[in-house]
Amino acid sequence: MNTFGKNLTLTTFGESHGPAMGGIIDGFPAGYKINFERLLAEVAKRRPGQSVLVTARKETDTPEFLSGISPDGITLGTPIGFIVRNADHHSSDYDEMAKAYRPSHADYTYIARYGLRDHRGGGRQSARETVNWVVAGALALQWLESKGISIEAVLSQVGPITAGDLFDGLMTEPEKPFCLEVNPDLRLAMEEFVKETKKAGDSVGGKVSCLITGLPAGIGSPVADKLHSRLAAAMMSINAAKGFEYGMGFRASSAMGSKVNDPFLPSSAPGEPLKTATNFSGGIQGGISNGMPVFFSVAFKPTPTLMIPQDTVDTQGNHITLNPAGRHDPCVAVRAVPVVKAMAALVVADFLV
Amino acid sequence: MNTFGKNLTLTTFGESHGPAMGGIIDGFPAGYKINFERLLAEVAKRRPGQSVLVTARKETDTPEFLSGISPDGITLGTPIGFIVRNADHHSSDYDEMAKAYRPSHADYTYIARYGLRDHRGGGRQSARETVNWVVAGALALQWLESKGISIEAVLSQVGPITAGDLFDGLMTEPEKPFCLEVNPDLRLAMEEFVKETKKAGDSVGGKVSCLITGLPAGIGSPVADKLHSRLAAAMMSINAAKGFEYGMGFRASSAMGSKVNDPFLPSSAPGEPLKTATNFSGGIQGGISNGMPVFFSVAFKPTPTLMIPQDTVDTQGNHITLNPAGRHDPCVAVRAVPVVKAMAALVVADFLV
Amino acid sequence: MNTFGKNLTLTTFGESHGPAMGGIIDGFPAGYKINFERLLAEVAKRRPGQSVLVTARKETDTPEFLSGISPDGITLGTPIGFIVRNADHHSSDYDEMAKAYRPSHADYTYIARYGLRDHRGGGRQSARETVNWVVAGALALQWLESKGISIEAVLSQVGPITAGDLFDGLMTEPEKPFCLEVNPDLRLAMEEFVKETKKAGDSVGGKVSCLITGLPAGIGSPVADKLHSRLAAAMMSINAAKGFEYGMGFRASSAMGSKVNDPFLPSSAPGEPLKTATNFSGGIQGGISNGMPVFFSVAFKPTPTLMIPQDTVDTQGNHITLNPAGRHDPCVAVRAVPVVKAMAALVVADFLV
């Protein structure tokens, strides 16, 4: 229910307005040296309040590690327990919400599921939970890097401002040098759009694109644990995710086999891993990695919290006008970038440990 | 590895060219009367060789139930074991393939994963496995119907022939009568396109759209078992799936919150389940159903088997030209329709048992 | 619910009076050559009707393997599905039982759990289920042997006839040659006692002792998956099991630490696995094997079916006298011997795959 993974598991807890978030990472390999500075830098990327792009809530978000790592930073093979204290509560901001079902929020469904709810910030459904994932993912990312595997993610669309399909080149000419990045002008345009949206009290959707390189062939299982099935499940666990596609994705629906099959290239030397001339498959065939780059995209909806009045109902089902209060993240996709990366790292590491 | 689900589980086995496929359904409620005639009709829908649209392989695909159901068709609450015998093997068709890595097939990844492979039809990676899912799903569908929940799926795109977004009306005007169907002319055009594709020895991608109605609010979990995360994982387990989206899906990336939030409507009577004025959410908020229709789409790539020669390499990494042999399903999305339905049923039933 | 194991899993189905028993073994290593002759010999050991000691029901119990093994007997790494057909039903023997709750049987508890019951032979609670375990265990035993690990089990007590603590020597002088066997006179006395018991229409308890040798140090986990915890769970899953002890077992309660600590012996050569001077620990310390022989015993109650009339109640709660009918196994411990061995093999293999 609150556990991700099979061999490398992450079990989490925490309400956004409770004392702390936290988790237990079980199955992390013994004997690996953690670089805490880099870990904190990774965690900082999802922290709100860093730029105009995101909510103003200030939190230091420094995880406290309570087990599983020796005083000199070596993993012990035992479960890694950590907590991240919550701070900066303005619960009174949420008083009005206690009586309302906010549109497209999980207030109503949460009541339907549990019979009661902690209205202060969404309980377990708050995106605050993702701090746990990013902490755990940052550990996984470091360990994967030590195996030559790297994972990158970028914001590839914000409302009307889109970078198009960043992976076009990777699909048609995978042997060409490739760098997952968005043109600076576009990035600026995205930032501007988010600013305008915030000013208007509105919110906007977005898309995050993710690339995994260095993954050897043979990762994944052919039936119930396909690599892309696990990636999809992880990505669709992120708050506000509405869609997932890998390789050629939805364009596959209109494609002809003769155009998008990926022929294997003759091997450069006996025993060398094979490569394919194209990579429409997105590095996965039959649920198992084939050694080519793996890439996918995730669509996010606009955050449902708006700074403009909205019609909805109270908990008795009567019409009310919901007046805005609390923090406001105009584009949840911005903060989802490190979360996508972290979850991808947890999935991949789960297969490798 | 070969088990789906948590409370209602399906564990499967079977190589497409071995003696039989089969599975064990554990956790199915006791005391439910099975309608075998309807079950066989459902299984028949995925059977190849029924129309020009699909492969010519002839199989009766009648499951033999070995436990868990009394002689008079009542479920016992004990695990339901079943097998489906394989037939019509032309293993010699596959002789050439034993030496080749077929483009975009899982031959190479399978070797990378297991070190050996049963080349006769793809081993566990054959779509033959889906017969197990459809048998189990057909049981789940019947049980869900007895709870007032129904699941439908249609082929909504074949290559360039597309029904557009079938769910448009459901999103903007969910109170209007809705029927998940594709216009007969379009259906005919899809059939024609598949025929032409087959004639050309080529293959084509497609899309399947699925609608779940009657699902009460409160199904799903807020963190690791979001309803849409489980649906995504199940759909991405289907052979050739490349993308999944629910509700407004990838269109969310370009949407503004003020346009796509779903306001709750005042309740018709105290205690009545709430409805929303629009349904861009696709019936799920925060991972939990809200009582509105749930809908999603799945993109499928063209089947990688072509009836035209293809460049690839042999198992030594040397270039070869692969000549076509074996059966040919020009559009795997056609047969995926009952599979999507079955997997959706298993996911939903897993949350309800 | 019907799945054993974590990495090497066995999921089973089957009612004793349904068409077949069966199971799926998932996670069995690829590339291992199965010796079917030896497998059948192992399965035959639990078959009823072989000697005076056990029930007269005749079954051939030949498993049919449906997947996961190539035609030439090589495991494929894919799930191994198998079935064992049931035969020789005398359901009418059980007619009277449909109306009665048999003393110390699971009739009443089964109704309490499921609300309905298949009275013909106990449904899932019949010891017939153990045929599935023995088939799977026989595969695991062969694979373990290829790793130098062997598992033996013997009947060490039948009612008053007891072999004492067979492991005394292994505990105090583990370096001495040891053979797990019961003196032939004692064995004969056990057989005689079972015969007499059967003649009297009564039943008798017993004990099975099991020895695992060749297990390297390092198998098991320190907290939730202790090796002996998993062994205990597996043994207590066997029908009629009432107790489990390993190493010095219940004698530990009265022991002094200074007498039963196991000192490590100086190693014979650098890097050589260590040995202990005594083995009161039973080869496991802190839940993890230490390289010394692992041994344990399992207590079984007399089978509750008697061939003498018994007082009990009918399903309405009224007093009735239950007249004997059906088959009669006077000592369930006799047939438990290969089951103990099989379950031990599955537990150990689960840790090693």
Added chain:
Amino acid sequence: MNTFGKNLTLTTFGESHGPAMGGIIDGFPAGYKINFERLLAEVAKRRPGQSVLVTARKETDTPEFLSGISPDGITLGTPIGFIVRNADHHSSDYDEMAKAYRPSHADYTYIARYGLRDHRGGGRQSARETVNWVVAGALALQWLESKGISIEAVLSQVGPITAGDLFDGLMTEPEKPFCLEVNPDLRLAMEEFVKETKKAGDSVGGKVSCLITGLPAGIGSPVADKLHSRLAAAMMSINAAKGFEYGMGFRASSAMGSKVNDPFLPSSAPGEPLKTATNFSGGIQGGISNGMPVFFSVAFKPTPTLMIPQDTVDTQGNHITLNPAGRHDPCVAVRAVPVVKAMAALVVADFLV
């Protein structure tokens, strides 16, 4: 690996000499009011340093709850995260041990399993871990009580001082009033024996007996999740446990069926739960509770730490004499009493949630 349970799960972390122990309880029912005073009293029972009977280490062991419980003590249905800070480290006490493999300790097996070890107090193998279990168990105990289920445990043997089989009366005359307690003289004798043992620098084994009353019929599963199998696994997870038996336990091996079958008594009124005239079954038949009291015993070995020099080897395999240091618990069974109770509560609650 560090998770107990299936529906109500406890995942734990913590090294005895790290900053904190802790855990996450997932699946605890929503809306239940916690009595923290009683919870702390239960946790205090396992705390060392309370009496002459146990180790002198002083710890307050006050759990800090970080989530899952509202400020006014109501459970939220979300995961309950908690930590218990460690204190009172005398790591230097353990310096010598860093070089030694202590007899019957898990030092050597831990190295064999993980390749490295935190020698300061045993890492994950320290009984300190059980504080996590007692915290979680105390929550489960309260919830079970609200359902009319109570669990008690007593120390029933210390070395030669034994209370005999406390459950004799419950087996033969279950309708008579019963109280699980040890005669005060015997208790005093046990305390005296522990004192003497401690003075001698030795250690001693013991036995804990546990009684569960108020459990309704129908709890447990017939095959892989038998109630007593789950209890056995939980009990054998407790440090130093060597044996488990329930109902008539090992006495079953010598029993005749005609003497130990439990006849059902005619029901007092239609629909009333049935009772049995005797209770040799220990309240469980076929793995499922039958509504009679459930009882079992667990054997514990003497703690392997002695305050007298012992022969063993260093990590190079050379003979050394190990001189005593650190704390000394002469009888681990004493502190196991609340742990047995807690683990029983977690197992039972796991079936009921």
